[in-house]
Amino acid sequence: MNTKLLENNIYPLKALLFTPSKEITNLPLIIYLHGAGERGEKIDHLYRHGIPKLINDGKEIPAVVLCPQCPRELVWNNIVDKVKNLIDLIVSEYKISLDRISITGSSMGGFGTWEMGLSYPNFFSAIAPVAGGGLSWRAERLISTPVKAYHGKLDIDVPLIHSQLMVDSVNAHGGKAELVILDEFGHNDGIDYTYFNTDIISWLLEKRRTNFERVKDTCEEYF
Numbered sequence: 001m002n003t004k005l006l007e008n009n010i011y012p013l014k015a016l017l018f019t020p021s022k023e024i025t026n027l028p029l030i031i032y033l034h035g036a037g038e039r040g041e042k043i044d045h046l047y048r049h050g051i052p053k054l055i056n057d058g059k060e061i062p063a064v065v066l067c068p069q070c071p072r073e074l075v076w077n078n079i080v081d082k083v084k085n086l087i088d089l090i091v092s093e094y095k096i097s098l099d100r101i102s103i104t105g106s107s108m109g110g111f112g113t114w115e116m117g118l119s120y121p122n123f124f125s126a127i128a129p130v131a132g133g134g135l136s137w138r139a140e141r142l143i144s145t146p147v148k149a150y151h152g153k154l155d156i157d158v159p160l161i162h163s164q165l166m167v168d169s170v171n172a173h174g175g176k177a178e179l180v181i182l183d184e185f186g187h188n189d190g191i192d193y194t195y196f197n198t199d200i201i202s203w204l205l206e207k208r209r210t211n212f213e214r215v216k217d218t219c220e221e222y223f
Contacts, residue, residue: 001055001065005043011089012082015068016046018055019094028063028125029096030204031087033076033105033112035191040072049188050106050130054195061201064094076105076112080119083112102204104128106191107158110149114166117142121215126207130194131155131187133162138218139169144211147177148203152190 001018008014020027032051046052052067068086070076076083091101102125105113110132117127118134121141130150147170151163163179170177180198182190194200217223 001060006086012085013068013070013079014041014043015066015086016043016052017090018052018061018065018067020062020064021060024062026097027094028100028102028205029087029091029094030061030063030065030201031083031101031103031105031116032065032067033083033103033109033116034067034070035105035107035109036075039070039074039108041069043069045069049191050109050195051104051201053192054201061205063205064090064096066090070108070112075108077115080112080116083116084120084123099208099210100125100205101209102126102128102207104130104200104204105132106130106194107132107187110158110163117145117147121145122212123209125209126204128200128204129163129166130191130200131158131163132166133158134166136165136169139166139175140173140218141215142170142177143173143175144213144215145175145209146207147175148180148200149177150180150182150190150194150198150200152182152185152187152193154184154186155190157187 110129113129114134
């Protein structure tokens with residue numbers, strides 16, 4: 001895949017942008033949010049895990065893939081507005097299909113994936129958080145968004161219960177969330193296994209958003 005560095009003096013965040021080697025029209029967009037260890041200014045650190053690692057190993061993905069870098073001492077949940085602004089710029093610049101914008105991320109990026117889905121509930125075609133978690137009391141906002149979460153059963157860094165609470169809450173409110181439990185895996189090995197050995201990429205690519213209606217926020221009747 002072709003690689004482009006997006007500088008944060010032009011874009012809201014520094015990022016790696018990957019595009020297919022062969023020209024394809026009406027491309028989907030996949031956003032990947034990295035974990036806590038890849039924050040800062042060293043952009044090559046993004047190749048340690050997840051989709052950047054997969055692409056660096058030769059994987060060709062028929063999509064534009066956006067991999068922003070979180071500033072040091074912040075987490076994705078602090079800067080969802082900046083992530084969304086960056087996404088909007090890429091969607092416009094690359095003429096992305098508006099019904100095929102999906103997001104995934106691992107560890108801190110898994111938490112960020114949940115938070116992006118909760119913050120913009122009528123925007124993404126699907127979300128696939130890996131080894132993450134989030135605000136389960138707000139999960140009703142995801143009732144119209146397909147969710148597929150992945151988590152290592154042996155994870156001691158981010159215990160499985162974080163994903164279980166989110167998936168159970170989405171489904172309790174009438175949504176469609178699935179949890180893939182990786183029985184023999186912990187944290188980092190579970191993340192790598194998910195991106196290299198499961199259907200996560202093909203699942204994201206096949207999803208299309210058809211319902212763009214506003215989703216009410218939790219407790220908004222009290223605002």
